[in-house]
Amino acid sequence: MFTDLLGFYPQWYVPNFGSGYVVALIASTHVLFSHISVGASFLLAYLMTKAYRGNHEEIYDYVKKYLFTLLLTSYIIGSLTGPGIWFSTTVSNPRGISALIHNFVWAWAAEWVWFVTEVALVYILYYIFDKVDKKTVMHLSWVFAIVSWGTLLIIVGILAFMMSPGSEKWFVTGNIMDAFFNPNYFPQVGVRTSFTVALAALMGLAVATRIKETALRQDLVRTMSMAGIGGLIFAGMFMVWYLDTLPGRAKVTLDFAIPPAFKTVIFVSIAVLALIFALFYIWPKANRSTAFLIVLMVAVLGLTIFPQERIREWLRKPYIAGDFLYVNQVVARDVPGKNITNEIDTIDEKGFLKVHPFVPESVKTITPENMLEAGRAMAMISCASCHSLDEGGPRPLVLKMEGITRPDLIYQFIERRLSGDPHKGASPYMPKITGTDEEIKALSYYLAHLNYEYLVAKQRGVPLTEVQKEQLEAPIPQPELTQKEQPQAAR
């Protein structure tokens, strides 16, 4: 009986918060700091070259301070939240991260080489800044800039694949290069790189506020403003290309499901930033306040990169990675190139609770007595990676289902909305439901109870509507179990 197991791991559930938000928190922090690091390394190389060529002792002092600030921020928080993403995805979506690791172990190992080099160099640059001649420091700063960018060049391949392999090619070949260099790769590198240049420009403007020599300061402000505007223009152009390479499903979600406010915020903040750069170019003296620039940088990161990352995640649904693995851990399609077969048929036949190694023995076979518990286990493994089972957290089911307490209605909803078939009304962002009919009934029964309890709790605060009251009075009918599934217990 146990030969039918599939490779699911123990499930982790964070009440009222959601494991997905834990990942989002760590990942967003990392993304912000890592973009800063890359931008900062470009700026560093530029400043070192300028200082060395023009013999500007003044710049050296700032460069050293600036390196130290980097060391204390980006290289502590950034380099810890990087593996932090692995840690958090390991527990919120083990099969998702595993799929990526098994495709990209060598790409990640290559990125690691750059990462080691980058971190070693930032320390070395700082500690030997006054111990070796400046020409050598300048040389090192260029290596530093390129390896720092190198980490971006590599991780983007993995991120792009995560969104979608982009064509059938990888599914057939299973080759790492086909997964890595997918149509989404170059435009995404373009967007991110241009954006880091704009960020570097902001940091450069901050350094410029401290420079005393007037001509040098003016020169720096102008160059930085130009770089900033250039970065933004290129980012915009690459963005158009990027959107064009998205899979069809994602385009639908982008156009119809994502709140327009998200998109507006991104566009407006980029436009404002461009205006500020233009202003500084025309009137360099206006660039005076470091505090203003820091606030601006935080605002830009918060208002552009953060929503952009959230949208990216949204567009990926119902998959977690590579258009073949659902967020709820089920392998949804065959990948001949890797000898992967989809698990949907097996689960539909044997039952999700049965094939999951970490579902307790007590609910593997559904009976009228354990139906509620079995339903909860189903909700845990089928829905909880996207929906909270409590009132708080991501997309709480009790809010999404508007208090329906009739299992048959919920059953109908699931059978349509999660049928995987758009003609039956399946949603583009939810996976196809997997499991036996029994299990889906148990799930519906549990969800009806969940709603019921929610209504009872709510009743204490706000008065219920007539319909809701009626629902509370009627008992929750238990779905009938079909007999043919029963003998499995004896098998």
Place this chain on the structure above:
Amino acid sequence: MPDVGTLLNTLRSPSGVDFYPVVIQVLMVLTWAVHMFFINLVIGSMFLTIYGYFQKDLRWRHLSQKLIKIAIISLSLGIVFGVAPLLFTQTIYDNLWYTANNLSASWVVTFVPVVIVAYYAAYFFYFRNKDRSPVWLGVFPIISLLLILLAGSIMHIFSYQELFPDKWIDWYTNGGTTMNTDGWHVYAFSIPRFLMFIFLSFFVTGIFLKGYAWFFGKRTDMDQDEVTWFGTVGHKVAIVSGGLLIADAILYNILQGTMMHPVIWGTIGFVAVVWALLIAWGNRKMSWTAPTLVILAGLSDLSIGIMREAIRMIELAQYNHTIYDYPLNMDIFGPIFFFGTLAVGIAIFTFVLYVLYKGGRVAGVYEASKVETANTAWRMAWYAVVMWLIVFWGTGVIVLSQLNNY
């Protein structure tokens, strides 16, 4: 209960691995050893920096100042080198790693915040640790050390829970009745195994201090009496902790039931030889003993790493499970990409380490750009980096140009 061997195979990634598991295993053990070397330095230095900070003797205060700097740099390097074994273990031991982690999931996500706070506490102390700084400042390294030990315990939990695949389901389901989804459960902890890494930390840090005294032994701008004394302190620390380490390693392996295996003897034996050499060479001033011992300390980390891996393999063999039969979808491009990048990295480090070594041993500014060897190394490094970019993008363009065939 399902058959444990079947369960282990089922929990493997359906993608398989794309290169010989043994290569990944070797890389994993090697990078782990480097990681552990730096983490040992962090833990040992933190302990000693705290001890030194509370001493009246100014030499101890100075040692405390040096050690906190060593601790923070080592922490950075330890983190950086920890990423690689983490990657490789997820590849060949995914079945163990993801399960052990998800059993105690909440601890997994506390790890990173804990280390971040530990880091800043250490930095704060580093900035203010002066000859006359107040006693209360000593709270910061203590907080930092406790957090680092907590982080170490968390990692210990995962690698230890990994060793009991026969118990996982019972643990998680409380014997088949429920699902422990909250992630705060800790199902297994071995104090002797955990302590082994602490003793190892003192051993490595002690020897490192001897190396420190040797490396800076020629610097005219440093107080040489003090530098020599640092070496003496390190020597004593290493001797005491080395003995404890060996005893504890034997104890742990007896409890684990792995003591009878020849690989285990070999690894413990190696550490014992290093310890014996340390005692035999005493505190002699011979120029080659200190650097040799530092290398041997690094190899002791490797030895413990091999022991750790051997224990895992012995435990898995009970269920007829081995990584060597991991389903293989051979794909040579991945390893080429990695080893190519590694070669470029080595070219860079050759230049950087040359400059560091030469620069570190002289007083004043080192004019590397006027030294022919340094210049050649620089040109090679730069050429390698530029070549990498060209090859990398060239590959991308070629791959993408063939997309339409599918």
